[in-house]
Amino acid sequence: MTTSGMPLWQQPVAVEDAVVLGSRQVGAYRNLAVQAPGIVEHARPGHFVAVAVGGPTSGLLLRRAFSIHRVEQEAVELVVAPHAPGTEWITGRAIGDRLDVVGPLGRPFPLPVDPVPCVLVGGGYGSAPLFWLADELRARGCRVEIVLGAASADRLFGVDQATACADAVTVTTDDGSAGVRGWVSDVLPEVLRRSEAAVVYACGPMAMLRSVTEQATAHGAVAQVAVEEAMACGVGVCMTCVMPVVGRDGRTRMLRSCIDGPTFRGDRVRWDAFGADGICRVPDDCVGAPTGGH
Amino acid sequence: MSATDAPVREVDLAVELAGMRLPNPILTASGCAANGKELHRFFDISGLGAFVTKTVMAAPRSGRGTPRMAETPSGMLNSIGLQGPGIEAFCAEDLPWLAAVGARVLVSVAGGTADEFAAVAAALTSSPGWPAVVGIEVNISCPNVASRGLVFAIDAAASGAVVAAVRAAVPRGIPVFAKLSPDVTDLAAIAQSCVTSGADGLTLINTTLGMAIDVDRMRPHLAGITGGLSGPAIRPIAVRAIWQVRSAMADGRMPTVPIIGVGGVRTGRDALELAAAGAAAIQVGTATFNDPTAPARVRDELAALLRAKGYAAFTDVVGAAHPRAGE
Numbered sequence: 001m002t003t004s005g006m007p008l009w010q011q012p013v014a015v016e017d018a019v020v021l022g023s024r025q026v027g028a029y030r031n032l033a034v035q036a037p038g039i040v041e042h043a044r045p046g047h048f049v050a051v052a053v054g055g056p057t058s059g060l061l062l063r064r065a066f067s068i069h070r071v072e073q074e075a076v077e078l079v080v081a082p083h084a085p086g087t088e089w090i091t092g093r094a095i096g097d098r099l100d101v102v103g104p105l106g107r108p109f110p111l112p113v114d115p116v117p118c119v120l121v122g123g124g125y126g127s128a129p130l131f132w133l134a135d136e137l138r139a140r141g142c143r144v145e146i147v148l149g150a151a152s153a154d155r156l157f158g159v160d161q162a163t164a165c166a167d168a169v170t171v172t173t174d175d176g177s178a179g180v181r182g183w184v185s186d187v188l189p190e191v192l193r194r195s196e197a198a199v200v201y202a203c204g205p206m207a208m209l210r211s212v213t214e215q216a217t218a219h220g221a222v223a224q225v226a227v228e229e230a231m232a233c234g235v236g237v238c239m240t241c242v243m244p245v246v247g248r249d250g251r252t253r254m255l256r257s258c259i260d261g262p263t264f265r266g267d268r269v270r271w272d273a274f275g276a277d278g279i280c281r282v283p284d285d286c287v288g289a290p291t292g293g294h
Numbered sequence: 295m296s297a298t299d300a301p302v303r304e305v306d307l308a309v310e311l312a313g314m315r316l317p318n319p320i321l322t323a324s325g326c327a328a329n330g331k332e333l334h335r336f337f338d339i340s341g342l343g344a345f346v347t348k349t350v351m352a353a354p355r356s357g358r359g360t361p362r363m364a365e366t367p368s369g370m371l372n373s374i375g376l377q378g379p380g381i382e383a384f385c386a387e388d389l390p391w392l393a394a395v396g397a398r399v400l401v402s403v404a405g406g407t408a409d410e411f412a413a414v415a416a417a418l419t420s421s422p423g424w425p426a427v428v429g430i431e432v433n434i435s436c437p438n439v440a441s442r443g444l445v446f447a448i449d450a451a452a453s454g455a456v457v458a459a460v461r462a463a464v465p466r467g468i469p470v471f472a473k474l475s476p477d478v479t480d481l482a483a484i485a486q487s488c489v490t491s492g493a494d495g496l497t498l499i500n501t502t503l504g505m506a507i508d509v510d511r512m513r514p515h516l517a518g519i520t521g522g523l524s525g526p527a528i529r530p531i532a533v534r535a536i537w538q539v540r541s542a543m544a545d546g547r548m549p550t551v552p553i554i555g556v557g558g559v560r561t562g563r564d565a566l567e568l569a570a571a572g573a574a575a576i577q578v579g580t581a582t583f584n585d586p587t588a589p590a591r592v593r594d595e596l597a598a599l600l601r602a603k604g605y606a607a608f609t610d611v612v613g614a615a616h617p618r619a620g621e
Contacts, residue, residue, distance in 0.1 A: 236332035240363035
């Protein structure tokens, strides 16, 4: 069922003291399955969960956000890249351990009404939610192509799953250790052309989402991107995961990626605000933009 | 909905602060609970003593760029920049919603000038949600403003001027609380100025100014460079601030008014510590980011802890760690 039409405070959400049911290494990543029936019940492709680190006395207070890889009976599956103490703690959970998981959170991917061709693009483990999405799209009669890119072969996620669930798969790696040497943006124009894609779904780093949006727009397709912004809470109260997005009224606002995203129409995101230095500035024409500084 | 929805009744948790009657002493903290809808998914916010709103100013504000947050040991830095919808949208949408769900609301207000503070507070009275307002919290201490380091709360006279303007703009019977910064040399002097200027109570403390550097990028971690430190890491600073001001009141150095304690409360035991230092009510802030049910959980843990310790009422522990008169 869909709950996207409901007011926020009526949308179902679960806080689960979830038992780890499975944990396996997939390349550079850890694929965790946790028992969370309250999350499974309402989860859709593009939803995410927020995971607490280290237990109730932990000094690491902030939740880590992960898109839902897939749901299976009562289990929610996540893909986690261990790159700092918080994510290392999460990937270190053994079967039978517990994880404090809140979800489902955010807005799932909007699905096309008509059975139009779709291209799904994943950078690194950002591909995690795409295979579930592909199943849903194909169930609606959409032809689905998947493009997966990463720095190297071990940082690709889900090539086997893509082969199983898509009509065609293209792989790129920066170092050429798998697939085409290069970036997804090197192969995407040809994929868009031959597939006659109407919608492009993408998850991954900001720079990749920007180029996917530009290429999709040039092709005449709609880009739906799922962003990976740093969050403290994941539930809409901390105001740290904001980004500038243009609304239907044409005005830019700093929107919370946890509530108004993580999926946005790519052509609504103010990519010009994101600097190479990792800082996103408030555009001057943003509603309530600082005049003397905030 | 969870079992934490209904307050435990065995211990009398009711409090009265400067005429503000609340069924229990646990509140949200401004800026840690948005304006209610987000947390109402997790627990009934009308079951809190009161809901403290995100600080509202006159005009809509975008806040700062990102990164706005850095995780620190047992805490975090934030540099939001008072993002908000502005008082007009707040009065039309947020406050009526809070009233509709039965929340008691402590509205946090701010401005660039004393007049803006007063205008924001005055505008509340025309909101359809005004009957839900039980008090005003005057945020003179947010470190994330352009003139940071020059917040009103570091100057006794400037703090007093803002409080006086708000007090004059708000109807009698609605208490005004001044929220103070711990980043001052003589906290009691600033507290005294606020109270003699008309503050009915004090909220102690706002975040304390901090900074983190991203040594991979070799630049300040936050887009705003500095940020407010919060979380359990600053609880000892909150306890110290509450203790100092409560002591100043007990010594007759300033009039006695109720103190709302805030800073690093994660458990019922933490709340009890702030109460023992002199807090008549306690706000739960950053812990909510870790556990979205934290305000309701802390309320229930506090009730259970008081019961286990044999207290009949929460009011029995307010200031209980201070020497009693005559000792």
